[in-house]
Amino acid sequence: MRSLALGFGVGAFLLASGAGANPDISGYSGKPYDGVADTCTTNCHAGASPAPTLTITAPESIKAGESGEITIVVNGTRTATALNAALTTGAVATAGQNTVVPFPDEQPSEVASGRAVNGANGTYKFTFVPPNRNGNITLYVSAMSTNLDRNRNNDGVKSETRTIMVTDAKEEPAPTDGGASSSSSSSSSSGGVSTKPSDAGRGGDDDDDDDATPAPAEEGCGVTPSGGLDAGAALLALGVAAVLVSARRRR
Structure with missing residues (x-):
């Protein structure tokens, strides 16, 4: 599945044109997979200057089980924008404005741009539910400002991360000992x-x-x-x- 995701990713960013980016792009947010943290520049784009700037609005903390909203504004200088974002494994993302969830059965913690958003600036939104465990999770974002000339050397790329604290996770209920206790009590009170x-x-x-x-x-x-x-x-x-x-x- 890793190689499949890489294949889609390369094709999608190289063809970020009027036809739009492939909605199945994943694995380029900077999130580590199998020890490798790929971004848009790893296999797709050289990352020309100037790079876009990112305005990321995300909660600093969230309670386990609640839904949080993330907004990413890509401010570029070229014809269109695109992105791939991912959360720590265990989080579940739901697509919103200008986003889709690629490979929903495999990477439910990721979102990507369904197609390149025309204009120098692009706004992307999605929601997520964090994993049921206390502690920090990470939001990984890699975004692109592209001129849609099908040349990988002329697009600007910017990658950033954010940390989100998860609180109030419900501990897994401990196994009840009713059966074991009854059995133990019965065996101790019966028998010759x-x-x-x-x-x-x-x-x-x-x-x-x-x-x-x-x-x-x-x-x-x-x-x-x-x-x-x-x-x-x-x-x-x-x-x-x-x-x-x-x-x-x-x-």
Whole structure:
């Protein structure tokens, strides 16, 4: 996609004429992509004097989730103007006056001139929503004043940046521990190896306790109820034996 963007960019600026600049131009704002920060002068124009001046109106700070407006006025000395602008990745731009969003599925943080704006001065507007994180983001702008003679050596280029502070970003909600806590609580209160004396007597509150295998006598809470049942059985057996002995003596 980088090479495709470069190809469009070269053709677009070289053909900034009556037919207009290619609206798909991107990657020439000065924003770094893959370690390379291309501008209009990198592959397209030599940057002849005088360069245009830029009047950039952008918010100094913006709250995350809010929409901000950016206006760029290119003041040149030639026949027409054009530009490419971009924001830090994560911002989402929406086209406005004399701008389009090139490759919207790939670079939603960029805008470009849909066609060269006739006249020495050109005004470009767009809006943006910053990324949901606190801190500074950067606006990159590279603009051109062109005489539309199809000669890359006679156009003036100016590149500038602005810093915008993003505030009030909403932190990502922490994962709820409801499921983990319930599971942990359930496992600690059920099962035959629990060391809570009360669990063996009441059988536990959880459904899993109904199917739990009784714990061996040596495993804590199982000792008391198991010992009580064995003593009752022994007394019953002694009673039965006494009755049988008495019956034999009567005979």
